[in-house]
Amino acid sequence: MGEIKKVLIVGGGIGGLSTAIALQKKGVQTEVWEKNSEWNVYGVGIIQASNQLRELGVLGVADECLAKGCEFPGWRFYNAKGDVLTEVPTPRADNYPANNGISRRDLHQILLDNSIKYGATVKMGITFSKIENREDCVYVESTEGTSGEYDLVIGADGVRSQVRSKVFGNEYQPNFVGQGGWRYPMAKPEGLEWGGLVYGEKNKAVIVPMGPDSIYLTAVSPEARDAHMPEDQLHELMRDRLKEFGGMVAELREKIVDPKQVVYRPYEEILMPSPWYRGRVLLIGDAVHSSPPQLGQGAALAIEDAVVLADLVAREKDIDRLLAKFMEQRIERSKLVVETSVNLVEWEKLDWEGKLDPNINPSATFGQALKKMTEPILQKETLEN
Ligand SMILES: Cc1cc2nc3c(=O)[nH]c(=O)nc-3n(C[C@H](O)[C@H](O)[C@H](O)COP(=O)(O)OP(=O)(O)OC[C@H]3O[C@@H](n4cnc5c(N)ncnc54)[C@H](O)[C@@H]3O)c2cc1C
Numbered sequence: 001m002g003e004i005k006k007v008l009i010v011g012g013g014i015g016g017l018s019t020a021i022a023l024q025k026k027g028v029q030t031e032v033w034e035k036n037s038e039w040n041v042y043g044v045g046i047i048q049a050s051n052q053l054r055e056l057g058v059l060g061v062a063d064e065c066l067a068k069g070c071e072f073p074g075w076r077f078y079n080a081k082g083d084v085l086t087e088v089p090t091p092r093a094d095n096y097p098a099n100n101g102i103s104r105r106d107l108h109q110i111l112l113d114n115s116i117k118y119g120a121t122v123k124m125g126i127t128f129s130k131i132e133n134r135e136d137c138v139y140v141e142s143t144e145g146t147s148g149e150y151d152l153v154i155g156a157d158g159v160r161s162q163v164r165s166k167v168f169g170n171e172y173q174p175n176f177v178g179q180g181g182w183r184y185p186m187a188k189p190e191g192l193e194w195g196g197l198v199y200g201e202k203n204k205a206v207i208v209p210m211g212p213d214s215i216y217l218t219a220v221s222p223e224a225r226d227a228h229m230p231e232d233q234l235h236e237l238m239r240d241r242l243k244e245f246g247g248m249v250a251e252l253r254e255k256i257v258d259p260k261q262v263v264y265r266p267y268e269e270i271l272m273p274s275p276w277y278r279g280r281v282l283l284i285g286d287a288v289h290s291s292p293p294q295l296g297q298g299a300a301l302a303i304e305d306a307v308v309l310a311d312l313v314a315r316e317k318d319i320d321r322l323l324a325k326f327m328e329q330r331i332e333r334s335k336l337v338v339e340t341s342v343n344l345v346e347w348e349k350l351d352w353e354g355k356l357d358p359n360i361n362p363s364a365t366f367g368q369a370l371k372k373m374t375e376p377i378l379q380k381e382t383l384e385n
Contacts, residue, residue, distance in 0.1 A: 003151075003317045004028060004151040004152050004313050004319065004322075005028060005029060005151055006028070006029045006030075006149075006150050006151050007023055007028055007029070007030050007031070007150055007151060007152045007153070007154060008030075008031050008033065008138070008140055008148070008150040008152075008153045008154070009030060009031065009032045009033070009153075009154045009156050010033050010127065010128060010153065010154065010155050010156060010157050010162075010163050011032075011033075011034065011035075011155065011156035011157035011158060011161075011163075011285075011287075012032045012033075012034030012036075012039075012112070012122060012124075013156060013157075013158060013285065013286075013302075014107065014108075014111065014285070014299045014302050014303065015156040015284050015285025015286065015287075015299075015302030015303070015305060015306060016032050016034070016154070016156035016157075016285070017032065017108070017111035017112055017114075017115045017122075018055075018059060018111060018302065018303045018305075018306035018307075019154055019156060019284065019305070019306040019309060019310070020032050020115040020118075020120035020122070021059045021060075021061070021111065021114050021115050021118055021120070021306070022058075022059055022306040022307055022309065022310030023120075023306075023309070023310050023313060024115070024118035024119045024120050025059070025060070025118055025310065026310045026313055026314040028310075028313060029119075030115075030119075030120040030121070031120070031121045031122075031123065032115065032120055032121070032122045032123065033123050033126045033127055033128070033142065034122065034123065034124050034125075034126070035125070035126065035127040035157075036124065036125065037124050037125030038124070039108065039112075039124075041104050041105050041108045042104060042263045043103070043104070043105065043185055043261060043263070044103075044104060044183040044184070044185050044210070044216040044263050045069075045101050045102055045103050045104060045185070045208060045210030045211075045214075045215075045216045046101070046102060046103075046104050046107060046296075046299055047099055047100075047101055047195070047208055047293075047296035048065060048069065048099065048100040048101070048102060048107075048299070048300070049090065049098070049099055049295075049296055049297060049300055049370060049373065050090070050091065050092045050093040050094075050096045050097065050098050050099065050374055051093045051297075051300055051304070051373045051374050051377075052297075052299060052300035052303055052304075053065065053066070053093070053096035053097065053100055054093040054094050054096050054374075055300070055303045055304050055306075055307045055377070056303060057094075057096065058307050058378075059114070059303070059306070059307065060114070061110050061111065061114050062096065064110045064114075065100055065102055065106075065107060065110060066097065066100055068102055068103070068106040068107075068110070068211065069100040069101055069102030069103075069106070069209075069210070069211060070100065070101045070102075070188075070209035070210060070211050070212060070214075071097040071098075071099065071100050071209075072098070072099050072100075072101060072193060072194055072195050072209050073089050073090070073097075073098050073099070073193070073194060074087065074088050074089035074090040074098055074099070074194060074195065075087075075088050075090065075194060075195045075196070075197050076088075076194040076195070076196050076197070077197050077198075077199065077363065078196060078197070078198040078199070078247065078248075078249075079198075079199060080198065080199065080200040080201065080244050080245050080246065081246045081247060082198070082245070082246045082247015082248055082249065082250070083247070085199075086363070087194065088363060088366075088367060090367075090370050091367075091370055091371045091374045092374065093373075093374040099195065101195070101208045101209040101210045101211070101215070101216075102210060102211070103185075103210055103211060103214070106211075126142050126143055126144050127142070127143050127157075127162070128140050128141065128142060128143070128162075128163070128166070129141045129142060129143050130147075131153060131163065131166055131167065131281060133278065133279030133280055133281060134149075137149040137150060137151060137280065138150050138151075138152070138153045138279065138280045138281055140153060150280075151280065151319075152280050152281075152282060152319070153280065153281045153282070154281075154282050154283075154284055154309075155167070155281065155282070155283040155284070155287050156283075156284050156285045156287065156302070157287055158285070158286045158287060158290075159174050159268060159270060159286040159287065159290040160174070161283060161286075161287035161288075163281065163283060163287065164272070164283055164287050164288070167278050167281045167283075168272075168278065168283075172270060172272050173270070174268035174269060174270040174290060175268060175269055175270065176225045176266055176267070176268055177267045177268065177269055177292050177342060177345045177346075178222060178223070178225075178267075178345070178349055179220055179221065179222055179223060179266075179267045179292060179345055179348070179349070180220075180221055180223035180227070180264060180265065180266045180267060181218055181219070181220050181264070181265050181267060181292075181293065182218065182219040182220075182221070182234075182237070182238040182241060182262060182263070182264050183216050183217070183218045183262070183263045183264075183265075184216060184217050184235075184238060184255075184256050184261055184262055184263075185210065185214060185215075185216045185261060186214070186215060186216070186217060186252060186255045186256075187213060187214060187215075187255075188209060188210075188211075188212075188213050188214055188215045189215070189248060189251070189252070192207070192209060192215065193209075195207060195208050195209065196248065196249075198245060198247075198248075198249050199351075200244045200245055201244060201352065202221070202222070202244060202352050203219055203220060203221045203222075203241050203242065203244065203245075203352075204219075204220040204221075204348060205217065205218065205219055205220075205242055205245055205249045206218040206220065207248070207249070207252070217249070217252050217253075217256075219238055219241040219242050220267075220348070221241040222349060222352060223266060225266070227266075229264050231259060231260075232259050233259060234259040234262035234264055235256050235257055235258060235259045235261075235262055236259075237262075237264075238256050238262050238264075239253050239256050242256075267292035267293075267345065268290060268292070269290060269291050269292060269338055269341065269342050270286075270288070270289070270290050270338075271288070271289050271291075271334060271335060271338040271339070272287075272288040272289070274327045274331045275323065275324075275327050276288045276327065276330075277323045277326075277327075280319060282309075282323060282326070284302065284305040284306070284309065285301070285302035285305060286298060286302065288334070289301055289334035289337065289338055290338070291337055291338040291341035291342065292341050292342065292344075292345050293341070294340075294341045294344035294345060294348075294366070295337055295340060295341050295344070295366065295369055295370065295373075297337045297341070297369075297370075297373060298337070300337075300373070301333065301334055301337055304330070304333065304377050305330060307377065307378070308326060308329050308330060308377055308378070309326055311378055311379070312325055312326055312329075329377065329379070333373070333377070336369060336372060336373070337369070337373070340365060340366075340369040343365065344362055344365065344366065347360055347362045348362070
């Protein structure tokens, strides 16, 4: 099979746009189809751990992210009263900062602007109506009535991927893990320089710097699978999840006043077994590996997928070998993130029930996983060139 020159990416999220930048930089003609007719990126932030920044550096956009965001060296652990328990600096990948907190909207704009700058075509309000693997291409029909042939189609359409359902059937679906996360953007308290992980008896609070003057506060709580959260009460429900906390969290809790600014998400996980491709259709990002955000590594994995894929596209002309190598390079790291995140959730739930085995050390597991994620992802040949 021949070389990859023309690619369709379904989904214009972090994974899809990063892949568009990475492929365009290797000279591949890339189209992104986003089903929403307007971008609706929600108004809180995201943690960019050092390994994510390193791969954004490969895409040439790390400096823009650092300019918009707020660097922080690691995590301060607090008890519910607000006493500092310990301080854990997080590891650095190459010379990148340990962490950068950034608004999701700023990150999206940077990825979108750079996709277009490098020559990708980004179309809104469009998706596929037909995807068919053929001998040497993928034939795709769109909801606009157009059709085309591509050397590769990439499903980067998130945890409820329709490309996944279309190509692999409905066997693989995300599982709810018994927790939900409530996030709210607010002004940065004076002197805040670290991320905060605050452990209560029933809930956890997470404080993340997001920009020079802003943070977002997260409440993590045990929740029921199909809990109905009335939209006009989200602020009260989030405050309720934080009522056991004193100290800084108690002060921040009082700023949660607007239900429209609360972003609630049930936490889910999915790890699709290898291979993530059939014929010339490949899935990346949350479509194949999505986890509760205990490690803050979901977007990092999606961006890594983009970088590894583009590197292989430039070096490996046989598509079967290319896709097999992609799987070899991606499956173990994805497994590490999803499995560790799910374990951390289970341990938090046990802790809240007073049943956590005292021999288990979640903060050590957290640190080891982040350290592992700073290991290089590109193969030796590429790093040496
Ligand atoms: C509560 C929470 C906190 C998180 N915090 C962090 C963090 O701090 N750090 C971190 O690294 N990660 C974090 N993550 C994970 C991160 O948000 C995801 O891993 C990342 O957004 C995945 O990107 P993606 O492009 O694969 O999917 P998505 O971001 O879901 O993007 C998919 C895109 O595809 C579009 N789409 C869907 N279906 C179709 C279709 N049929 N046709 C065309 N387009 C379609 C969607 O509209 C969307 O634009 C967090 C996740 C959650 C839930």
